[in-house]
Amino acid sequence: GAVVSQHPSRVICKSGTSVKIECRSLDFQATTMFWYRQFPKKSLMLMATSNEGSKATYEQGVEKDKFLINHASLTLSTLTVTSAHPEDSSFYICSAGSAYEQYFGPGTRLTVT
Amino acid sequence: EDKVVQSPLSLVVHEGDTVTLNCSYEVTNFRSLLWYKQEKKAPTFLFMLTSSGIEKKSGRLSSILDKKELFSILNITATQTGDSAVYLCAVEARTSGTYKYIFGTGTRLKVLA
Numbered sequence: 435g436a437v438v439s440q441h442p443s444r445v446i447c448k449s450g451t452s453v454k455i456e457c458r459s460l461d462f463q464a465t466t467m468f469w470y471r472q473f474p475k476k477s478l479m480l481m482a483t484s485n486e487g488s489k490a491t492y493e494q495g496v497e498k499d500k501f502l503i504n505h506a507s508l509t510l511s512t513l514t515v516t517s518a519h520p521e522d523s524s525f526y527i528c529s530a531g532s533a534y535e536q537y538f539g540p541g542t543r544l545t546v547t
Numbered sequence: 548e549d550k551v552v553q554s555p556l557s558l559v560v561h562e563g564d565t566v567t568l569n570c571s572y573e574v575t576n577f578r579s580l581l582w583y584k585q586e587k588k589a590p591t592f593l594f595m596l597t598s599s600g601i602e603k604k605s606g607r608l609s610s611i612l613d614k615k616e617l618f619s620i621l622n623i624t625a626t627q628t629g630d631s632a633v634y635l636c637a638v639e640a641r642t643s644g645t646y647k648y649i650f651g652t653g654t655r656l657k658v659l660a
Binding site for chain 2 (some may be wrong): 468470475476477478479480483485491524527529530535536537538540541
């Protein structure tokens with residue numbers, strides 16, 4: 435079946451640095467990918483919709499200059515957390531798929547110290 | 548504002564019990580409702596519902612959608628400890644050729660042996 439991968443699975447960085455998370459669709463082309471953030475014991479919060487070849491659509495309250503999204507190809511979207519702070523520590527999950535089903539990546543746990 | 552609400556927030560049952568999880572929604576341009584099971588990492592797909600009144604079934608799990616009353620239920624019969632997880636409901640909303648998924652708060656189910 436369709437698989438979505440994320441890299442890295444876990445990252446620890448210092449406050450003020452930037453971190454890039456990759457989301458890849460492994461056996462299908464994804465013109466649209468979604469980025470979610472999940473706090474402990476909370477549901478998924480949609481951050482943005484990543485569109486191949488165009489600008490991402492951000493949800494209200496999500497800073498586009500802080501969470502940079504680049505969807506450069508039909509199989510790759512990246513989320514860059516710029517100038518990370520401890521409050522950015524979270525579980526970030528991407529998803530991609532068709533109108534019928536969304537496949538989720540395994541997630542990236544970001545810890546900012 | 549689009550909204551998806553799940554109830555109960557948490558539930559503790561014993562093995563063999565039957566549980567019913569609820570998901571209600573207020574979403575512009577509803578397209579489908581999806582149920583996911585989330586254990587330690589990313590959610591896994593359970594069902595997608597688009598039509599009212601048609602039950603979808605997979606083993607001990609079943610789900611149905613009521614588009615008039617704007618809700619869905621997920622039933623799990625003869626629960627097992629392996630059913631312990633967070634169950635997420637998501638609604639697909641489509642607007643002008645784009646689509647996104649709005650997640651509910653989730654129901655945390657714990658099944659005791």
